[in-house]
Amino acid sequence: MVNRVVKSKLVEVITFIAVVLMIASPFYVVQSQYVPREDTVFIIGVEWGTVRSMNPYTGNPTTLWGHAYLPLFTYSALKDVWIPTLAERYEFVDPYTLRIYIRAEAKWSDGKPITAYDVEYTYFVTQQVGVGPGAGCQDYLEYIKAVGDKVVETKMKEPPRNYYSFLSCSLNFWPLPKHVIQPIFEKEGKDGITKWDNADPATQVVSGAYKIYYFSPTDRIILVRLDDWWGKNIFGVPGPKYIAHLLYADNAAANAALEAGDADWAGTFIPEVWKLQAKGIYTWYKSAPYYVGAGVNFLYLNLKRPEFQNPAVRKAIAYALPYKDMLEKAYFGYSPQATGVGVNDLVEAYKKYLSSDLCTKYGLTPDCRFETNIAKAKQILQEAGIDPSKISIEIATPSGWSDWNMMAAMMAEALRAVGFDASAPTPDFTVWWDSLTKGTYSAVIGWDGGIGFDHPWGVYRYVLDPRLSFPSGNWEGYTNTEVIQYIDAIPQLMAEPEKQLSLILKVQEIFLRDLPAIPLFYGAHWYAYNTKYWVGWPSQDNPWWWPTAPWDTQSWPIPFGLVKAGQTPKAPEWIDKLAVPTSKIVSDLAKAGAPVPVTVTVTQTVPTTVTAAPQTVTQTVPTTVTQTVGVATVTMVSTSTVPTTVVSTVTAAPQTVTQTVTEWTTTIVLAVVLFIIGFVVSWFIKIKRK
Template structure:
């Protein structure tokens, strides 16, 4: 390999051949090649050219890219661990004292202090600031942040919040310094942000003064290839070194042949339908229940995941999430029961065309999903066929994720098939509080249940995990009864490398990827 001449230069971006819509490298980027440049195909790209990790979902990409870090992290066994904070203490029901590491530097070379952390978190509540994040602000519920000394600060919440420390592990809770023209994003991670092209690429270079040790790679390029089959072709062509979300059928073939550098690990990611319950046809309880009963989840898992990618869902949490999953629940496949339920509710096929009617009009559900995860499209197609077997007609299509959410919120579509990590923070509060609590930002169902809201409130206020377990068991029951979300399966992530990738490990929360030890063999 040629010796690198300039640490600030990033590698020439390798052409993707037949792969369209790739980022074009600038002359400054192509001038000098780095010693070790890892190219990773990921399903989603940055939302802007300077994606502040504190806003929207930018934090997930930035955290995985090793640019930004949180005060507290999650180990691979999903236990809480120190990260930028070396220790943390609950000093009262509403007060949390955190002591920071003393060896952390920002990417501009300045030391991280308690005042920097306070300033970073305060930007979440500043409308118009790139780091504005009302969703995370609501999860944290902060009243004040007090700096005690250079390395210690106290977070005070408006009310008791047992999930507070877990919420600090969310990638959006990144500690950032205000950017400059030279360094638009200033984090603390092992890699420095260099540039981004919206929905296409994210490029970084190593940070030699990283507190966790100098990274083994010089640069990383993350390419957004939403079609997993295209990503697989890019790997075969040598245009990328690692595909994080490989197509399950192709992975199964490689596994059967004993070929390829294969990585696999169960995750907390749930594939589910978010259902418009506030109005339209799916405000009908019997119709929602019939849809769930009509889904043959075993067949969906076998067909969509080729036997390598997951397990049937019986609630929002996988059984492997032993501390919080309600293992007494089930979501059976019972098409005869579904048909009886619909008949009793007066939802019948009166003209013999195979399609049932509701209130005198033929049902035709509009159901959407999005590209980026290989199993979404086949799951959508199989679900359509299964629903037709119980007389429920549907129109399916693929569109952009945010557009789907807006359409669901407006009642223009009735179901949105999506894939979320149900416990990216290691705590059970995040997923239901984000999607089904009354009035929250991602509750596009328009769903509201006062008992569930009260249980979520009690779950946040209780500091006894045994007591909390009872609350979240009941929350899972309510979701299975009301079905504002219809769980389908829990995902196992499969990745494939080019045979030279070292130090890569799939995290069950999928929020971590790049570490100082990630590298390519010579």
């Protein structure tokens, strides 16, 4: 009888424990997911489908790793300046050799010093693996090596003597802790280092002010602030204690979270964003164009096709396009028309690269734009003896890219008015991308290499260099080798700006003469913020940092300027205090001694038909595709739809909202096991009773 009572009680206890575990699981099993809303910056637009790891050796890490790992120097495109970050200064040993001095205070989060040997070994592993910090830099650097505990030395490769890539690879290098990655690489090799997830909060070692707090590939990533990080006396401590990114099914769901106040920082396309200002959501500008334009988006015509090899056809198309209408209606006024020579004139520092005389010589407006002129388009074709009705143009854009889809449809309509057989298909992204890799497309809207301190050289190399092919550049298949000498010489003349400008204008003349691609607009740098919980965001009225989307690794300074709503924000003083203008670096380079003179053979080429040799390129396209060419990095993010359940719990305490997602798997399994045990014990008791 006693045994029966004991066993019966045991069943009750086990059942009670199972129920308690089921109820308490949000706080017991996943307590690490609990983050107070008022202490957290929630971001959208970085991760889609699956949360990527913080391992740069995968070749496709989450860009949130930029908040945990810092570079030697950080570049700001807004003011064209460099911020000494892990490093405190640089020194040119000679025109080809640079030394970078790491801060004495710089330490990893485990207390070990950050040294030049970390930089050296990080680059070594990158060279072995083929991806990671400094990938591609071997084409421009002889070496990156430690010449002291805190001194890194880099040497430029000659040829090609590319100062843009040399400086970018040297200054903007992101080291990892040698004492962490060396044991993995030496024991497990390439396979081990590429599979390292770097997501364990207990073992992760970082150089920045944040580290992993919670990581789930199918759910979210949360970073937590390190209040005692090494840089607090130089850079201070960021305002938000946590940075969190939840997975959303699609762009619309992510934007809905921003509008509802469940997200604070967005890197997504938002239709009619001005309507959200009433809810405290803003962009860089409070009026059109709202966003800062970055790289140039082009209409790329496939020059492998005979119908597009005559420059007259391309110029007629350029004059037919409805730039103003499509940018206002399809792009919501988020960008003005781009200059016809690919120079981003929204940035004051770049206007010096424009020549009104050159532009008007080739039929553009004095501010270097193509005007929409259907009559002129017809005239160009008539004078060239070309019948547009015999030319088929399919302007393909990926399905679901609503802004591009509408632009393509409007362009096709305008081209039909000229007489072309034009259409605007919208294939799935993978089909669209595959047509580019195989060279089977007719025409597409596409991007360039973005803007940076190498502008506009970066644009011209990406669009014109016949040595490149998709996806690295030269989408259209331009084959004029005349331009190579200028593309190679421009980076060598960084310390001689007048000579450099003369070559840039020569490239522009070739571009206007041949018009291998048609500049359309500046791709908006998606940056929006919600002021419900956090204030101090950079903006046109508060331009302490440039409008970086959360998916940009150079965005790490933004949390340092944020404070909770109701408090008075203060822009970080260290940015202006530490900033080194690119012009200062150029001046220091010139003082280091004159490099070997650059010889450029100027050839006069009569306009000819441009023919491209067929090429086949095989490319596997993941959700995010990143291609690095020199210093230009292009990141294209496609949206995947993955059902996600998000549970929001609102706590009664004022100003406190808890966002949690319950991981039921472990709890359910445990409960089921306990239930089975209880059932078996109960059954056993019944048998005994019989």
